[in-house]
Amino acid sequence: xxxxxxxxxxxxxxxxxxxxxxxxxxxxxxxxxxxxxxxxxxxxxxxxxxxxxxxxxxxxxxxxxxxxxxxxxxxxxxxxxxxxxxxxxxxxxxxxxxxxxxxxxxxxxxxxxxxxxxxxxxxxxxxxxxxxxxxxxxxxxxxxxxxxxxxxxxxxxxxxxxxxxxxxxxxxxxxxxxxxxxxxxxxxxxxxxxxxxxxxxxxxxxxxxxxxxxxxxxxxxxxxxxxxxxxxxxxxxxxxxxxxxxxxxxxxxxxxxxxxxxxxxxxxxxxxxxxxxxxxxxxxxxxxxxxxxxxxxxxxxxxxxxxx
Amino acid sequence: xxxxxxxxxxxxxxxxxxxxxxxxxxxxxxxxxxxxxxxxxxxxxxxxxxxxxxxxxxxxxxxxxxxxxxxxxxxxxxxxxxxxxxxxxxxxxxxxxxxxxxxxxxxxxxxxxxxxxxxxxxxxxxxxxxxxxxxxxxxxxxxxxxxxxxxxxxxxxxxxxxxxxxxxxxxxxxxxxxxxxxxxxxxxxxxxxxxxxxxxxxxxxxxxxxxxxxxxxxxxxxxxxxxxxxxxxxxxxxxxxxxxxxxxxxxxxxxxxxxxxxxxxxxxxxxxxxxxxxxxxxxxxxxxxxxxxxxxxxxxxxxxxxxxxxxxxxxxxxxxxxxxxxxxxxxxxxxxxxxxxxxxxxxxxxxxxxxxxxxxxxxxxxxxxxxxxxxxxxxxxxxxxxxxxxxxxxxxxxxxxxxxxxxxxxxxxxxxxxxxxxxxxxxxxxxxxxxxxxxxxxxxxxxxxxxxxxxxxxxxxxxxxxxxxxxxxxxxxxxxxxxxxxxxxxxxxxxxxxxxxxxxxxxxxxxxxxxxxxxxxxxxxxxxxxxxxxxxxxxxxxxxxxxxxxxx
Numbered sequence: 001x002x003x004x005x006x007x008x009x010x011x012x013x014x015x016x017x018x019x020x021x022x023x024x025x026x027x028x029x030x031x032x033x034x035x036x037x038x039x040x041x042x043x044x045x046x047x048x049x050x051x052x053x054x055x056x057x058x059x060x061x062x063x064x065x066x067x068x069x070x071x072x073x074x075x076x077x078x079x080x081x082x083x084x085x086x087x088x089x090x091x092x093x094x095x096x097x098x099x100x101x102x103x104x105x106x107x108x109x110x111x112x113x114x115x116x117x118x119x120x121x122x123x124x125x126x127x128x129x130x131x132x133x134x135x136x137x138x139x140x141x142x143x144x145x146x147x148x149x150x151x152x153x154x155x156x157x158x159x160x161x162x163x164x165x166x167x168x169x170x171x172x173x174x175x176x177x178x179x180x181x182x183x184x185x186x187x188x189x190x191x192x193x194x195x196x197x198x199x200x201x202x203x204x205x206x207x208x209x210x211x212x213x214x215x216x217x218x219x220x221x222x223x224x225x226x227x228x229x230x231x232x233x234x235x236x237x238x239x240x241x242x243x244x245x246x247x248x249x250x251x252x253x254x255x256x257x258x259x260x261x262x263x264x265x266x267x268x269x270x271x272x273x274x275x276x277x278x279x280x281x282x283x284x285x286x287x288x289x290x291x292x293x294x295x296x297x298x299x300x301x302x303x304x305x306x307x308x
Numbered sequence: 309x310x311x312x313x314x315x316x317x318x319x320x321x322x323x324x325x326x327x328x329x330x331x332x333x334x335x336x337x338x339x340x341x342x343x344x345x346x347x348x349x350x351x352x353x354x355x356x357x358x359x360x361x362x363x364x365x366x367x368x369x370x371x372x373x374x375x376x377x378x379x380x381x382x383x384x385x386x387x388x389x390x391x392x393x394x395x396x397x398x399x400x401x402x403x404x405x406x407x408x409x410x411x412x413x414x415x416x417x418x419x420x421x422x423x424x425x426x427x428x429x430x431x432x433x434x435x436x437x438x439x440x441x442x443x444x445x446x447x448x449x450x451x452x453x454x455x456x457x458x459x460x461x462x463x464x465x466x467x468x469x470x471x472x473x474x475x476x477x478x479x480x481x482x483x484x485x486x487x488x489x490x491x492x493x494x495x496x497x498x499x500x501x502x503x504x505x506x507x508x509x510x511x512x513x514x515x516x517x518x519x520x521x522x523x524x525x526x527x528x529x530x531x532x533x534x535x536x537x538x539x540x541x542x543x544x545x546x547x548x549x550x551x552x553x554x555x556x557x558x559x560x561x562x563x564x565x566x567x568x569x570x571x572x573x574x575x576x577x578x579x580x581x582x583x584x585x586x587x588x589x590x591x592x593x594x595x596x597x598x599x600x601x602x603x604x605x606x607x608x609x610x611x612x613x614x615x616x617x618x619x620x621x622x623x624x625x626x627x628x629x630x631x632x633x634x635x636x637x638x639x640x641x642x643x644x645x646x647x648x649x650x651x652x653x654x655x656x657x658x659x660x661x662x663x664x665x666x667x668x669x670x671x672x673x674x675x676x677x678x679x680x681x682x683x684x685x686x687x688x689x690x691x692x693x694x695x696x697x698x699x700x701x702x703x704x705x706x707x708x709x710x711x712x713x714x715x716x717x718x719x720x721x722x723x724x725x726x727x728x729x730x731x732x733x734x735x736x737x738x739x740x741x742x743x744x745x746x747x748x749x750x751x752x753x754x755x756x757x758x759x760x761x762x763x764x765x766x767x768x769x770x771x772x773x774x775x776x777x778x779x780x781x782x783x784x785x786x787x788x789x790x791x792x793x794x795x796x797x798x799x800x801x802x803x804x805x806x807x808x809x810x811x812x813x814x815x816x817x818x819x820x821x822x823x824x825x826x827x828x829x830x831x832x833x834x835x836x837x838x839x840x841x842x843x844x845x846x847x848x849x850x851x852x853x854x855x856x857x858x859x860x
Contacts, residue, residue: 176687178671179680180701198690217402221415222389232413
């Protein structure tokens with residue numbers, strides 16, 4: 001599986017202000033949560049593809065998509081098995097269960113599960129794109145720009161920075177345990193839990209040691225000196241960035257407006273309503289698609305302006 | 309200047325002081341080496357210089373300590389940061405940000421310096437540490453040596469007058485260690501920076517420093533130039549002398565007409581050339597007896613994803629042998645030895661442990677025959693007490709409680725851990741933890757014991773004890789396989805050496821075949837022997853004793 005951490009690349013998407021990417025991505029996540037209509041969700045998903053292509057991270061995105069596919073399939077299966085709503089019964093069990101009655105698999109439950117899986121794909125794709133194209137320290141800078149307290153932001157950033165170390169520690173400690181004859185996945189659930197608990201305790205102890213060492217190193221480099229801290233690589237917002245940011249936020253504003261006006265909803269149960277749009281209603285998803293895609297030409301214009 | 313008078317310090321909860329009556333003056337521009345046994349107070353003293361002790365750690369402190377005229381006991385580390393820069397042992401845990409440029413800027417940002425000054429300081433620091441090419445590199449992609457250089461650059465950017473380094477090379481391979489030490493030499497020589505360095509491997513540094521302090525039991529037990537300290541009585545100091553110095557001391561004790569102590573191989577060669585008269589012929593060639601192989605590796609390949617880490621390894625390891633596995637970092641050493649107990653299984657080829665294919669056995673099954681001691685003892689420690697830790701493997705196998713009790717007693721005694729039997733293993737010192745880790749593996753009496761860099765960061769006494777123990781263990785018919793960069797230790801104790809590069813076995817043979825006449829991997833004495841071969845000294849000489857046999 002390719003590494004899913006930030007890599008510096010010379011693309012228009014990497015060159016976009018992190019603030020813009022975070023605003024655009026955050027907007028997309030919110031929209032995927034507030035919309036239910038499959039066409040709107042599909043538009044949200046499709047709008048990510050050009051950015052992924054332009055950022056040159058297609059391979060990494062595809063690998064997360066594969067993982068999402070399995071996750072999505074399990075959502076569909078679980079929903080189909082546990083949700084007995086819906087009029088179109090595709091399969092009925094030859095027995096009845098207490099309380100819930102006869103287990104059935106309905107078309108509506110499958111459709112609902114599929115749209116939930118698509119929503120998940122939107123959210124995971126956004127996080128993948130942000131992760132691959134925004135420098136972690138820039139995320140920190142954006143959070144600081146939003147006036148979040150520096151110490152909290154630094155702690156968050158440090159925790160992210162040490163995640164790979166934690167994973168390595170876990171592997172090594174697990175190996176240490178196995179070389180002493182322990183079969184981590186053997187035995188009943190209680191034994192497995194007990195074995196894992198020992199590893200967790202060792203992991204925690206290692207992390208505490210690491211925390212002390214990091215704190216010591218920070219203190220030795222004047223952390224908390226009492227002087228007003230400066231940020232060498234502060235995020236500056238040019239006029240062009242402000243315009244792009246505005247455009248990046250437009251889909252969110254428009255989407256909220258669409259929902260407030262009562263569009264973008266969809267009824268799955270007891271039977272699926274028509275997926276089509278009546279009269280001029282199709283204009284709204286079309287506008288949404290245009291607004292979502294607008295960030296792409298602006299990224300090119302920004303690059304051109306910067307070169308000029 | 310650093311001035312310390314009558315300093316005593318005890319950590320919170322400790323039953324004895326970490327520093328006792330320290331009196332010390334370090335003039336500006338000196339290069340000072342601090343060495344001595346583990347737990348002797350070296351790191352604590354260095355943390356006094358920048359105020360981490362007592363301000364960060366807390367504890368009871370008495371006496372006086374001043375750095376550049378500032379009272380350390382009243383000045384917190386963050387205010388001393390522009391006077392004293394500190395670089396720590398673990399390169400990973402002292403980098404705070406994600407890339408090199410931001411790392412160097414971190415301290416300057418904390419001090420609220422203007423951005424143009426920060427930009428200038430970053431340039432200077434990058435150039436001074438010779439890492440301008442790494443400017444935009446991500447910290448997690450750097451090698452250990454590069455990380456240490458970034459750590460040094462990040463403190464240099466604060467323009468400290470004193471640079472304190474706590475075993476900065478202990479986690480590095482020899483090449484990276486050499487680069488870091490060369491950088492320190494330059495900082496001291498050209499910029500006049502005061503450098504205070506804690507180091508165990510004296511052969512790496514004695515020729516660089518002006519002054520050497522030896523600490524033991526919280527006190528300074530020797531202080532002087534390296535020549536003065538190493539020429540005196542070193543019996544109680546707990547330090548291991550570099551082989552050429554040991555050789556000269558031995559020659560002197562045999563009344564050979566040699567003057568002074570050499571700090572480098574060149575120095576030793578010049579001194580010896582003047583006095584060499586008769587050399588007894590010796591032939592150290594030839595390996596040990598042909599023993600029966602216990603491990604057979606046949607065309608072994610191993611890959612992480614698409615990256616081949618081991619490439620077509622063919623190797624027989626003899627029962628009762630002592631084999632050292634050497635090579636640069638990332639050459640595949642650890643991956644190779646992890647195949648032996650099934651932690652990793654070959655992608656292609658076969659490994660047989662006395663005919664049994666490791667792919668058909670679980671790690672648990674193999675662990676009864678192949679013990680594995682990890683680099684970091686913390687990876688071994690799970691139990692609540694030392695005795696439970698040692699008993700763990702046997703108990704897990706369902707051994708009889710009487711047998712467990714007696715086996716644990718033997719180990720506690722063997723590794724001098726009796727007084728810690730009820731202690732929580734993770735609360736012990738580094739050396740003690742290492743002993744617990746070893747005991748917890750050796751209690752199972754594996755026929756093959758694999759040790760991954762066991763001597764890294766170990767003081768001389770511990771190293772000596774470990775090597776003696778392993779030699780004894782091997783003589784009982786067991787096999788010892790040791791991954792190490794420590795050429796001097798390997799020259800003393802190994803029989804065979806496997807040299808890996810880029811996942812392939814480059815050389816494999818008797819230690820003389822591999823270590824003698826090698827450019828990078830030859831021990832000090834062999835480099836000296838090569839230079840003296842014109843006088844009849846065997847160029848396969850590896851150890852002090854072998855040299856003495858010829859010229860003593």
